[in-house]
Amino acid sequence: MKLIVGLCNPGDVYNWTRHNFGSLALDFYAKIHNLTWENQKMHAIWLKDGDRIFLKSRYFYNDTGLAVKDFANYYKIDPADILAICDDFDLPFQTIRYRAKGSSGGNNGLKSIAHHLGTDDFPRLRLGTNNDELRAKLSDVDFVLSRFTPEEKELLPNLLTEICHSIDEHTL
Numbered sequence: 127m128k129l130i131v132g133l134c135n136p137g138d139v140y141n142w143t144r145h146n147f148g149s150l151a152l153d154f155y156a157k158i159h160n161l162t163w164e165n166q167k168m169h170a171i172w173l174k175d176g177d178r179i180f181l182k183s184r185y186f187y188n189d190t191g192l193a194v195k196d197f198a199n200y201y202k203i204d205p206a207d208i209l210a211i212c213d214d215f216d217l218p219f220q221t222i223r224y225r226a227k228g229s230s231g232g233n234n235g236l237k238s239i240a241h242h243l244g245t246d247d248f249p250r251l252r253l254g255t256n257n258d259e260l261r262a263k264l265s266d267v268d269f270v271l272s273r274f275t276p277e278e279k280e281l282l283p284n285l286l287t288e289i290c291h292s293i294d295e296h297t298l
Contacts, residue, residue: 128178128297129203131194133212133235135271136184142279144255145270148211149182151253154286155293156180168196178297179203188234191242198243205248209297210239211289215261215269217254219278220285222292224251251292 134140134149142150156163156173161180163171169184170193179201183193190210198208206226212235217223227247230236240246257278261269274282 127201127203127207129181129194129197129201129208130178130293130297131181131183131190131208131210131239133187133190133210134182135187140271142273143271144213144215144274145187147213147253147255150282151211151286151289151293152180152182155290158287158290168200169193170197172197189238190235191238191240194239195242205243205245208239208243208248209293210236210248210250211293212236212250212252213255213270214252215255215266217252218256219254220281221254222251222285222289223254224292224296225249249296251289251296253289 132148132152134146140146161173161175163173165172170181171184172179172181179197181193181197183190185192194208197203212233214233226249229246230240236250239248257275260272264272
């Protein structure tokens with residue numbers, strides 16, 4: 127069993143924000159594979175596809191680890207079989223970086239998952255969101271909670287397709 131987690135903040139107000147890039151990627155994945163988010167339990171929205179569970183926590187981003195721990199314990203999923211998908215403002219927009227394990231790199235959602243699992247040894251897919259022009263105008267918090275620019279939105283369909291291929295590559 128694999129657990130694929132799209133890090134995000136709950137609520138429509140956060141749709142299309144950089145911090146919800148992980149959730150956006152899972153929504154796109156579900157759409158192109160005709161999957162439906164029907165299930166809610168343990169403070170998460172989730173769906174099952176074969177031996178993979180896709181998860182969007184209903185806790186806020188920095189507490190994502192609570193839902194991940196609940197699902198990992200309930201389904202007896204090893205941390206090495208949990209793929210966390212998160213935004214990364216240190217990576218250029220359109221960069222997709224996979225790591226089998228590692229530090230949080232300052233990402234509070236990854237810190238929460240590591241804390242609640244008791245290990246950093248879980249895969250992560252970091253999605254670059256950096257926009258130098260916008261970052262120069264905003265604090266880090268305001269930047270991650272900002273929405274994608276119209277120019278970035280135009281690039282999202284192709285980028286999200288690449289992200290979906292990466293999800294399959296690392297979880298099938």
